Amino acid sequence: MVRHIIAAIAGLLAVWAIVYMAQLDREVHKLQRIHEVIEKSKLEVPVAKGQTASQQPQSAGGVAQKEESEAEKKLKVLKEKAGRMSAFDVSPLYRRNCASCHGINGEGGIGPKLIGKSEEYIHQALLDFKSGKRKNYVMYGLLQNMKEEQLTQLSQEIASFAQKLKASQ
Numbered sequence: 001m002v003r004h005i006i007a008a009i010a011g012l013l014a015v016w017a018i019v020y021m022a023q024l025d026r027e028v029h030k031l032q033r034i035h036e037v038i039e040k041s042k043l044e045v046p047v048a049k050g051q052t053a054s055q056q057p058q059s060a061g062g063v064a065q066k067e068e069s070e071a072e073k074k075l076k077v078l079k080e081k082a083g084r085m086s087a088f089d090v091s092p093l094y095r096r097n098c099a100s101c102h103g104i105n106g107e108g109g110i111g112p113k114l115i116g117k118s119e120e121y122i123h124q125a126l127l128d129f130k131s132g133k134r135k136n137y138v139m140y141g142l143l144q145n146m147k148e149e150q151l152t153q154l155s156q157e158i159a160s161f162a163q164k165l166k167a168s169q
């Protein structure tokens, strides 16, 4: 008799366990569904908001305008560069070795502006850079392979930039 009762209890427990597990399963499914719905609604938020329909073109327009003004800026810079490039001709010696830092017409860039400096000043600066008296690695390295003659040439040419620029305007 006791065995029967125990068996009955065990059976009941088993049934209960099955039902409980099924319920848990459903719960999990529910949670999953809720999660899915939340995820979906998140995705739909930007689309579902009625106002965004009217806002989007505006913001898109704003971006386009920004891009436009940036393109304009770039164009301006290019035009300025082109303007500077065409101000007057420079020697290949200057263009190849110096223009990248001091500007195609000596207007300055990475290196200081050279327009308006005298031949003596430039020549002395070049000599000092080359000898290491005036310390600058870039100028020092650059001038190591240059002959005295080229330094004089460059000094003369750079000193003439101011006049050439005036003549070109």
Ligand code: HEC
Pocket (backbone or CB within 6 Å): 094, 097, 098, 099, 100, 101, 102, 110, 111, 112, 113, 114, 121, 122, 123, 125, 126, 135, 136, 138, 139, 142, 154
């Ligand atoms: C890689 C960049 C670079 C190149 C290329 C370059 N320079 Fe320079 N130059 C500099 C910098 C930076 C200085 C500033 C150094 C300092 O004052 O210590 C300078 C300084 C000078 C100065 C002194 C200017 C002043 O106001 O005292 C002269 C002159 C000069 N450079 C001429 C030239 C010549 C000529 C060439 C071509 C042979 C040349 N540079 C190439 C970067 C460059």
